[in-house]
Amino acid sequence: MNVTFSNEEIAFRAEVRAFFETEFPQDILEKQRLSIALTREDVVRWHKVAYKRGWGAPNWPTEHGGTGWTSVQKYIFADEQARASAPVYLSFGVSMVGPIIYTFGTEQQKQRFLPDILEFNTWWCQGYSEPGSGSDLASLSTKADLNGDHYVVNGTKTWTTLAQFADWIFCLVRTNSDVARRQEGISFVLIDMKQPGVSVKPIKLLDGECEVNEIHFDNVKIPVENLVGEEGKGWTYGKVLLQHERTNIAGVANSKYRLERLRAQTNESIRGATPLANNSVFMRKLAAAEVELKALEYTELRTLASISSGKAPGPESSILKVAGTELHQQIDSLYVEAAGYYALPFVPEQYDIDFPIDERIGNGTQTKSALSYFNHRKVSIFGGSNEIQKNIIAKHVLGI
Amino acid sequence: MDLSLNDVQMMLADSVDKFIGNDYDFETRQKYADSKQGYSDAAWQTFAELGWTSVTLSEDDGGFGGGPVDLTVVMERFGRGLVVEPFLANVVLAGGVLKRDANATQKSAWLLAAISGELQTTLAFTEPSSGYQISDITTTAVSGEDDDQSWQLSGSKAHVINGGSAELIIVAARTSGERRDKHGITLFGIPATAPGMTIRSYPTVDGLRAAEISLDNVMANHSQVIGKIDSGYETLNSAVADATLAVCAEAIGIMTVLTEKTIEFSKGRVQFGVPISSFQALQHRMVEMYTACEQSRSLLMWAAMMMHKGGPAAEQAIHSIKYQVGIAGKRVGEEAIQIHGGMGVTWELDVSHYFKRLTAIGLMFGSADWHLDQLAAPDVA
Ligand SMILES: Cc1cc2nc3c(=O)[nH]c(=O)nc-3n(C[C@H](O)[C@H](O)[C@H](O)COP(=O)(O)OP(=O)(O)OC[C@H]3O[C@@H](n4cnc5c(N)ncnc54)[C@H](O)[C@@H]3O)c2cc1C
Numbered sequence: 001m002n003v004t005f006s007n008e009e010i011a012f013r014a015e016v017r018a019f020f021e022t023e024f025p026q027d028i029l030e031k032q033r034l035s036i037a038l039t040r041e042d043v044v045r046w047h048k049v050a051y052k053r054g055w056g057a058p059n060w061p062t063e064h065g066g067t068g069w070t071s072v073q074k075y076i077f078a079d080e081q082a083r084a085s086a087p088v089y090l091s092f093g094v095s096m097v098g099p100i101i102y103t104f105g106t107e108q109q110k111q112r113f114l115p116d117i118l119e120f121n122t123w124w125c126q127g128y129s130e131p132g133s134g135s136d137l138a139s140l141s142t143k144a145d146l147n148g149d150h151y152v153v154n155g156t157k158t159w160t161t162l163a164q165f166a167d168w169i170f171c172l173v174r175t176n177s178d179v180a181r182r183q184e185g186i187s188f189v190l191i192d193m194k195q196p197g198v199s200v201k202p203i204k205l206l207d208g209e210c211e212v213n214e215i216h217f218d219n220v221k222i223p224v225e226n227l228v229g230e231e232g233k234g235w236t237y238g239k240v241l242l243q244h245e246r247t248n249i250a251g252v253a254n255s256k257y258r259l260e261r262l263r264a265q266t267n268e269s270i271r272g273a274t275p276l277a278n279n280s281v282f283m284r285k286l287a288a289a290e291v292e293l294k295a296l297e298y299t300e301l302r303t304l305a306s307i308s309s310g311k312a313p314g315p316e317s318s319i320l321k322v323a324g325t326e327l328h329q330q331i332d333s334l335y336v337e338a339a340g341y342y343a344l345p346f347v348p349e350q351y352d353i354d355f356p357i358d359e360r361i362g363n364g365t366q367t368k369s370a371l372s373y374f375n376h377r378k379v380s381i382f383g384g385s386n387e388i389q390k391n392i393i394a395k396h397v398l399g400i
Numbered sequence: 401m402d403l404s405l406n407d408v409q410m411m412l413a414d415s416v417d418k419f420i421g422n423d424y425d426f427e428t429r430q431k432y433a434d435s436k437q438g439y440s441d442a443a444w445q446t447f448a449e450l451g452w453t454s455v456t457l458s459e460d461d462g463g464f465g466g467g468p469v470d471l472t473v474v475m476e477r478f479g480r481g482l483v484v485e486p487f488l489a490n491v492v493l494a495g496g497v498l499k500r501d502a503n504a505t506q507k508s509a510w511l512l513a514a515i516s517g518e519l520q521t522t523l524a525f526t527e528p529s530s531g532y533q534i535s536d537i538t539t540t541a542v543s544g545e546d547d548d549q550s551w552q553l554s555g556s557k558a559h560v561i562n563g564g565s566a567e568l569i570i571v572a573a574r575t576s577g578e579r580r581d582k583h584g585i586t587l588f589g590i591p592a593t594a595p596g597m598t599i600r601s602y603p604t605v606d607g608l609r610a611a612e613i614s615l616d617n618v619m620a621n622h623s624q625v626i627g628k629i630d631s632g633y634e635t636l637n638s639a640v641a642d643a644t645l646a647v648c649a650e651a652i653g654i655m656t657v658l659t660e661k662t663i664e665f666s667k668g669r670v671q672f673g674v675p676i677s678s679f680q681a682l683q684h685r686m687v688e689m690y691t692a693c694e695q696s697r698s699l700l701m702w703a704a705m706m707m708h709k710g711g712p713a714a715e716q717a718i719h720s721i722k723y724q725v726g727i728a729g730k731r732v733g734e735e736a737i738q739i740h741g742g743m744g745v746t747w748e749l750d751v752s753h754y755f756k757r758l759t760a761i762g763l764m765f766g767s768a769d770w771h772l773d774q775l776a777a778p779d780v781a
Contacts, residue, residue, distance in 0.1 A: 134741050136671040159742045206745050206752035272529035272538075281769045333730075336759070337767060341526060341559040344604045344760055361602060361612060370605050370759060374752070377737045377745050385741065387681055 003301065005072070013076050020084035025049060032085045035364040036351050040123075040165045043090060047120035050089075056118040057094050064102045064110070065118045071304040082253035090162075093117040093124040097170040100188065100237050104229035113190070127157040127171035127191075127215060128238065134159075135388050137172070138183045138235065142217065144173040151175070151227070153191065153220040159382070163200050163213040166193055172234050179232070188234035190226040191217075205378075207371045208348060250324025251379075252300050255293055258331050261365070262286065262338065270363065276338055286334060292327050299323065318393050322386050325379040332373040339366035346371070403701060405473065408464065413473050415450055420481035426750040429482050433607035437565050439485045448517035453491050456642075457499055462512060468707035471642065472649035472700060479653025482750070482757060484608055486522070489562030490514045492646050494521035494570050496639030497587055501627030510568055510589060522566040524557035524613055525636055532766040534637055535582045539615060541573035548629060551575070553588065553596075553618040563611025564601025567592050571615065575630050587632040588620045595619070606760040607753060641718045644765040645700075645707055648725045651761045652696050654754045655729055658736040659689045661751055665740055682739055689735050692728035699724050719771040725761070726768025733758040 005013070020029070028046050031038060050056055058074055060066020069077065081088065089095065098117045101109055116122040133140040142155025153173060163169065169191050176185035191198070197220035202210035229237055263286060266276035276282050303317040336343045342362035350360045350367070361367060380386040394400050405413065424443070432440040447453050455470045457463025464470070471492070478487065491514070498511040513519035530536035539555025553573050563569065569590050577584025592599060596618035601611040627635055663686055666677035676682055699721050706717035733755040737744035744751055762768065 129742070132670075134671060135676075136673075139671075139673075204747035206747055206756065208747065212742075270529075273531055281773060285769075329734075336763070337769070340531060340763055340767070343763055344559060344606070344610065346603045346605045361600070370756075370763075373759070374605070374745075374756060377734065378742075380738060381741055381745065385738075387679070390681070 005076075009072055009076060012073055013080060016077050016080040017084075019053060019055075020080060020086055023049060023053060024084070024086060028087070029085055031353070032087060033364075034351075034357065035368045036353055038087060043087070043165075044120055044123070046087065047090070051119050056120070057098060058089070059095060060098060060102070060118075064098075064114055071307045075300070075304055078253045079256070082257045085257070088254075090123070092126050092161075092166075092170075093120070093122065096126060097124050097168075097190070100170070100228060100240070103240075104188075104233075104237055106225075108225065109190075109228065122167045123162075123165050125160050125163040125166035125169045125193075127160055127163075127169045129159045130156055131158050131214075135385055137238075138186065140172055140174060140186065142171065142173045143177075144175050144187065144189060144222070146175065146224070150221045150223050151189065153189070153197075153217040153222060155217055157215045157217075159203070159212045160200075160215050161212050163193070163215055164202060164210070169193055169215070170228075172238050175231050175234075183235040184232050186234040186238070187231050188228045188237045189222060190228060191220065191222050195220065197221075205375065207375045208346070209375070250296070250300070250320040251328055252293075252296050252320075252324060255324070255327050255331055256297065258335075259286070259290055259293055262331070262334060263290075265338065265365065270366070282334075282337065285337075289327065289330050289334060292323075292330070296320070296323050296327060318389075318397050321383065322389050322393075325386060328379050329373075329376055332369070332376050335365060335369040336373045339369040342366035343370040343373075405469070408466070409470055409473050412452070412455065412466075412470060413477065416452065416474055416477040419446065419450070420477060420483075424481045424483065426482070426753075429484060430607075430753075433484045438603065438607070438609040439565075444485045445517045447485060447487065448515060453487070453495075453515040453517065456491065457495070457511075457515065461499055461507060462515070468642070468645055468704040471646055472704050475646045475649035476653040476656075479650035479757075480657050482607075482654070482754060486520065486562040486565065488643055488646055489522040489566065490520065492643045493523035493561075493639055494566075494568070496642045497523055497570050497626060497635055500635045500638060501587065501632070505623070506589065506626060514568075519567055520562065520565045521568045521570065522560055522562040523570045523572070523636075523639060524560040524563065525572040525640065526558050526560070528556050528558045528612075530558075532770045533580060534640055535585065535633060536580050537572055537574050537585055538579055539571065539573045541575050541586055541588065541620065543575070549622050551588070551620045553590070553615045553620060555615055557613040557615075560611045560613050562609060563599055563613055564609050569597075569613065570626065572632060572636055573615075577630075582633040584630050585632040585636065586629050587626040587636065589624045589626055590615075590618060590620060604760060606757040608760075640765055641707070641714065644718050644722050645703060647761045647764055648696075648700055648703070648721045651725045651729045651758055652693065652700055654758050654761075655689075655693045655696065655732040658732055658751065658754050658758075659686070659693050661754075662686060662689065662736045662739050665743075669741075676739075685735050685739065689732045692732050696721075696724050696728045716775065719766075719774045722766055723768045723771040723775065726771070729758045729762055730768075 025046050028038060028042050055067055057066040058069055058077055062068035094117055098114060101113050128137055130140050130142060142157060144151040144153045157171065171189050171191055172186050173189055174185050175187040179185040197218040199216045201214045203212045203214055204210050269275050299316050299320060303313045307313055343366060345361045345367050347361060349355060451464065452474055454463040455466040455474060459465045495511060495514055498507060502511055510519065514521045525534060527538060539553060541551040541553045544550040553571060569592055571588045571590050572585055573588060574584055575586040596616040598614045599611050601609055604610050666682060667675050669676045703717035703721035706713045736751055737755055740751055743749050746752060
């Protein structure tokens, strides 16, 4: 057993670190550190910087313009990214629809869509969930009826993250209601959002932000060329995606650095208060979370090790989503506790770019803590709820 | 043994229930919470007219002579309705200080005005660096040359609920002793408009309002001193204990609603062709939510009775109930959201707002850990 990195890997880490320290837009990192929300333009801009560096798609093979990184390199990259407080790649294009297109799409689809995903010329969103179909996704009812050279789409998608910024949406739709297994009537299609019949309605979440939307399709025409793979196979393709999404949601690197920052903060005397480091009850909880993190990190490394030795990820990978999101939420709670009364102000405007930092009530992590805690209730709900995830583990891993 | 409410308490319960049921639905609550001051003057006036604001005052002070049980009866129902009107600030905190320590002049000018709804008040005791320790007061009141006839107050107060609306702010300041000494704390009634007062009001995550207040050589004279010089701690501590009991009752009202709403939702939400309430994984968790509510309610009854008795038992009861509600409230709130799925995290659905208020209560007047610490080592506090 050996967890040291090779010389190449160590050099790679240095290269990634240098990228975040110099080439990556520093104003965006500063915003991240000050809890100022990134604009659409910011998100596009930094993705393009990564693209110019040749890192538009860390998870793609080189033949499609990806980095071709090993799983260890991807791990190192994610770690450095979190260390720098950099934002994570918007997953919908590069992690989700991109791989589906290069795996199942036609040559023409690859040429048409992949370069724009790589270069971040198009913003994608994910249209799976519907008002009546959440955990039971296979019951989805948005219809796509074939009519000559195009499909006509009708129905409603919901909880669509950042659809307000999106140019394109990939959807699971029902192309056939007359099948033995309802999964077999589902197809994977790509829809241009900027056309008649598509309407996007924001949904305000409990933290006051509108990060998700409801989307209506009213007789929306899409050419048959926008069907990916075979009709009726969408469910199979979609499941491949979910698998990926679930490992991403674990957010191990992110948790690691959030814990590190919290520990550093315990030594500070904020506004003259006794440092948290003197509070043994709090420190025990922090230490417990750190143990949890270490376990999770090694579960992730085990997964990486089996992938890099050419094997499929072992069953331990299936626990990453549940354990990762539970830890994520545990850390949110710690930040809230650390903030005490200063978790309570709800003053969104003090995170606007032109709001003077020294006039903020509380400091950044304190007054953001409750809002993050509220917002991150979502991580145990989306990408397959933790209950569904446990059902899957029980059935497919434990065989019960 | 009799653990039931008496007739007066039943009438009180009935009267609050009726108001919440008829005049305080969630949309109305949201409208009040979203208004500039964050509550409704009309609703507040109704509370006063119906006598709720004077429930815990003695008959001599114009009240009903009710005690901690009566307070929990009202607050639990306010929790169910997610009420935003400033009952806690006016009646329990400021009122709690005034009813104990104010002289006759102060009572008629301040206490009666507060409970009749004519004067908005609050109590400013937490400071930016105090954490949950009530005696950690660095705001100073320095007496002038006339010695104990006038003072100048300077310092900062944090998270003063209702601080933006309050016209009278009772400020806990240090007249002698060291930072965390219990002795040396004096209570002053300060008009919000007094020169040197800077009040920065802001909305809080639970839809209410609080303020950061800074005092810069604010003048106070002898008539503004509430109670005895240097001896305000006991009263302060008692008022905060009442408020702690009050928010625990409120939290139990909230937890009960969340449990009911979650059960109802799970019966109606169909996935995989069946209501999600049929999944045992969820059933057990709803049973746990229910258990948490009922265990908390039992402890609340005990705590209210101990508060009535007073003394060290009361102190222990307050720490116990706030610990219990802190733990149980977090669990119930989080489970309610989780079982509602995506709907649970929306602004539109009331569930998330109940959850946010529960979270805020968890952080007020001492977290669960802080209270458990007091129980574990009562002398360390
Ligand atoms: C912030 C946010 C962003 C999202 N972004 C997107 C997006 O971009 N694109 C997209 O397509 N979707 C998105 N989603 C939707 C997400 O995938 C769904 O919310 C999720 O699948 C759960 O579905 P639901 O909300 O309908 O809950 P339901 O399926 O109604 O579930 C309610 C509760 O029942 C439980 N439950 C259901 N079935 C079972 C069972 N068999 N056993 C035990 N428990 C069960 C669930 O775990 C949950 O606790 C997002 C959701 C959120 C909250």
